[in-house]
Amino acid sequence: MRDDPEGGTMDGERGEEPMDERTSDGERPLPVTPGQAYDPAAPESDAGPALESDAGPHPEVEEVPSWRLITTLAVAGALAGLLIVGVFEWAQPQILAHRAEVMRTAIQEVLGAPDRVQTLYVVDGELSEQPPAGVDTTTAERVFLGYGAGGEPVGYAVTGEKAGFQDIISLIFGYDPAADEVLGMRVLESKETPGLGDKIYKDSSFVAEFVRVGAPIQGVKDGGDAPDEVDMITGATISSETVIEIINTRVRQLEPMLEGYMARGGGSP
Amino acid sequence: MSPRQTTPSEDFLRGIWKENPVLIQLLGLCPALAVTNTVANAIAMAAATFFVLMGSSILISLVKNLIPNEVRISAYILVIATFVTLVDLILAAKFPVQHKDLGAFIALIVVNCMILGRQEAFASKKPVGRAILDAGGTAIGFTIALLMMGTFREVLGSGSVLGYPIFGEGFEPWVVMILPPGGFFTLGFILLGLSWWEDRKERGERPQVREWPHGVGSMTGRGQTGGRRVA
Numbered sequence: 074m075r076d077d078p079e080g081g082t083m084d085g086e087r088g089e090e091p092m093d094e095r096t097s098d099g100e101r102p103l104p105v106t107p108g109q110a111y112d113p114a115a116p117e118s119d120a121g122p123a124l125e126s127d128a129g130p131h132p133e134v135e136e137v138p139s140w141r142l143i144t145t146l147a148v149a150g151a152l153a154g155l156l157i158v159g160v161f162e163w164a165q166p167q168i169l170a171h172r173a174e175v176m177r178t179a180i181q182e183v184l185g186a187p188d189r190v191q192t193l194y195v196v197d198g199e200l201s202e203q204p205p206a207g208v209d210t211t212t213a214e215r216v217f218l219g220y221g222a223g224g225e226p227v228g229y230a231v232t233g234e235k236a237g238f239q240d241i242i243s244l245i246f247g248y249d250p251a252a253d254e255v256l257g258m259r260v261l262e263s264k265e266t267p268g269l270g271d272k273i274y275k276d277s278s279f280v281a282e283f284v285r286v287g288a289p290i291q292g293v294k295d296g297g298d299a300p301d302e303v304d305m306i307t308g309a310t311i312s313s314e315t316v317i318e319i320i321n322t323r324v325r326q327l328e329p330m331l332e333g334y335m336a337r338g339g340g341s342p
Numbered sequence: 343m344s345p346r347q348t349t350p351s352e353d354f355l356r357g358i359w360k361e362n363p364v365l366i367q368l369l370g371l372c373p374a375l376a377v378t379n380t381v382a383n384a385i386a387m388a389a390a391t392f393f394v395l396m397g398s399s400i401l402i403s404l405v406k407n408l409i410p411n412e413v414r415i416s417a418y419i420l421v422i423a424t425f426v427t428l429v430d431l432i433l434a435a436k437f438p439v440q441h442k443d444l445g446a447f448i449a450l451i452v453v454n455c456m457i458l459g460r461q462e463a464f465a466s467k468k469p470v471g472r473a474i475l476d477a478g479g480t481a482i483g484f485t486i487a488l489l490m491m492g493t494f495r496e497v498l499g500s501g502s503v504l505g506y507p508i509f510g511e512g513f514e515p516w517v518v519m520i521l522p523p524g525g526f527f528t529l530g531f532i533l534l535g536l537s538w539w540e541d542r543k544e545r546g547e548r549p550q551v552r553e554w555p556h557g558v559g560s561m562t563g564r565g566q567t568g569g570r571r572v573a
Contacts, residue, residue, distance in 0.1 A: 137410040146413055146420070153424035160428050164435035171438045264445070267379060268499070268517035 175261070176245075180217050180230045183247035183257035187219030187227050193334070195327075200334040216327065219247070228256050229331055233323040237315040240264040242273070246283065246320050250331040255290065255320060258283035263312075270312035279306055279313070289321040353464075353472050357480030363456040364487035364529075365536055370456035374488055375525035377447050381504045384492030386440040388485035390429045390448060395457050395484075396477045397425040399465040403473035406466045418461040419452065426451045456484065491528050495519045 180190055193200040195214040204213055217230040228249035234241050242263045247256030260274035272279055283290075287301030292314055294305055305313035348356075363369045373391070377383045398421050402409075409417045430448045433441040441448070451457065460480055465473040496502060499519030501509045518524050 137412060142410050142413045145408065145410055146416055149417055149420050153420055156424060157427050157431075160431050164431040167435035168431075168438075171435075175438075262442075267520045268515065 179245045179259045179261060180219070182259050183230050183245055184217075184219035184228055185247070185256060188222050188224075189220045190230070191218045191220070192216075193218055193229075195330065198330060200330055216331070226335070229327075231323050231327055232261070233319040234262075235315055235319045235322070237263060238265055238270050238309070238311040242312070242315050242319065244316060244319060246323075248288065248324060248327075248331070250328060250335065253288050255283055255286050255288050255324075258316065258320065260316070265309070265312045269306075270309045272306045272309055273312050273316050276306060279304075283320075288324045290317045292317045350472065350475055353468075354475040354479040357476065357478075357483040358486065359483065362483040362487055363480055364484060365532065367456070367459075369459060370454045370484060371529070372450060373447050373454065374484075374491060375522070375529060377444055378488055378491035378495055378525060378528070379499065379520040380443075380496045381489065381492040382440065383443050384488040385485075386433070386437065386444055387447065388481070388488045390426075390433065390444070391451055391454065391457070391484055392481040393429055394422060394425040394451050394454075395460060395481045396474065397428075398422045398457060398461055399473040399477035400470055402461050403465045403468060403470045409466075414466065415458075415462070418458055418466070422457055422461070423452045456480065487532075490532060491525070494528050494532075495524050499524055 177190075181187070184190070191202070193202060193216050194204045195201075195216070196203075196205045200216065204215075216232075219227045219230065221227045228247045230245055230247050232243065232245045234243035236242070240263070242265065243261045244258060244263075245261055246258040248254070249256055258280060263271065263274065265271045265273060274280065282303045286303055289301070291299070291302045292305045293302045294307075294310075296304055303313075303317060305317075357363065361367055364371065364374045370391070373387050377387045398418070401421050402418060426449065429451070430441075433444070433448060460477060464476045468476070493503065496504075497508065498516045499521075501507055501513040501515050507513075516524070519528070
């Protein structure tokens with residue numbers, strides 16, 4: 074079959090066949106797709122009825138009026154839009170709930186499972202319990218203050234992001250402004266290289282380096298024994314450095330705010 | 343080549359092996375190369391593609407007489423894009439982990455030429471039943487190809503299958519296999535192996551050296567000859 078002498082080219086094969094009206098009127102050949110060439114049954118089997126119903130009402134008319142083309146696409150587009158909106162309405166609450174759940178778990182993790190977490194909003198360079206008016210509470214800049222079992226504040230969970238090796242790395246870390254210590258770190262989103270850069274969240278020993286490390290953090294390559302040193306990942310220097318930079322930058326930005334809030338009596342039981 | 347009717351079983355089986363979309367027709371290579379670094383990702387991509395291909399084939403086969411010829415490609419793309427958006431939303435709602443891993447490649451199913459090819463070549467000409475068989479066969483063939491690549495790459499690149507380690511502690515993963523080059527290596531070796539096997543088989547049947555590729559000009563490759571073989 075492979076050496077079939079006829080129909081040396083795909084076009085040749087197609088030319089021999091009656092196909093349907095679309096091609097036989099010579100207006101425009103169908104594009105050759107791999108599936109088409111070896112589909113000899115098409116003309117006989119079912120294109121027949123299709124052809125008749127196509128040509129039935131007005132056999133002489135060669136061109137379909139453009140209003141029909143536009144109407145077809147408009148109707149199809151409207152139906153598709155309706156369908157998508159319907160499914161979106163169903164899916165969106167679940168997507169948001171999932172995101173909130175991821176965030177909640179992450180906060181628990183970086184603050185060492187606090188008893189209670191309070192959301193604070195950044196308003197005019199200060200922390201406030203009330204979100205600024207007219208802002209979406211899920212996208213406004215915020216930090217999360219965790220309280221221990223005795224009602225004492227244990228630290229803030231702060232998010233941050235920066236371009237890593239491949240794409241934006243987004244993470245959350247716990248921070249205790251009184252002790253100037255990072256309590257823990259968890260990567261929320263990253264597309265770092267599988268097998269190398271993704272160790273910033275897959276390598277548990279790297280993640281563990283961020284538990285109770287002094288800020289600002291120093292990234293080192295020789296083991297990192299000092300209280301403010303983190304041992305970076307071999308083969309993923311840029312990703313490791315980005316994680317450390319994100320934390321240091323955010324600590325620098327938010328430190329006065331976090332301490333100010335505590336000084337004003339916020340965060341105390 | 344005498345035109346003849348294909349049987350339903352031919353419609354179904356064709357896509358699985360003889361005209362496997364990835365391994366023979368070399369279509370849909372973008373997802374096949376990009377998201378086969380783990381078996382789980384390969385399964386998720388195959389499932390998403392299955393849904394889109396099946397849905398589009400059924401719908402287009404149903405409405406084929408309503409679509410004017412001039413706008414048929416636009417209509418196919420519209421239908422395919424709608425199904426892809428649905429898959430995207432459903433995955434995000436129900437399987438957020440896989441959705442995150444597959445990332446942009448879900449949206450790129452829209453331009454998977456394997457799907458558009460089946461609409462143009464088959465679903466737009468055939469009754470619904472046949473379109474379902476054809477879409478099912480093609481999607482299964484796509485799944486087989488993705489699973490082959492996903493298993494190969496995960497075993498060598500991570501030393502695991504579906505996340506379960508299969509080698510001992512001493513195994514050093516070949517990180518390159520889960521990076522993009524590993525996709526090309528894997529596909530290349532699989533195609534090489536298949537070609538060699540086909541070649542052996544044909545030589546056994548016919549001792550003389552066959553002309554190959556023939557009649558397709560300078561366009562070499564399995565895609566052309568593989569498709570013709572069945573005709």
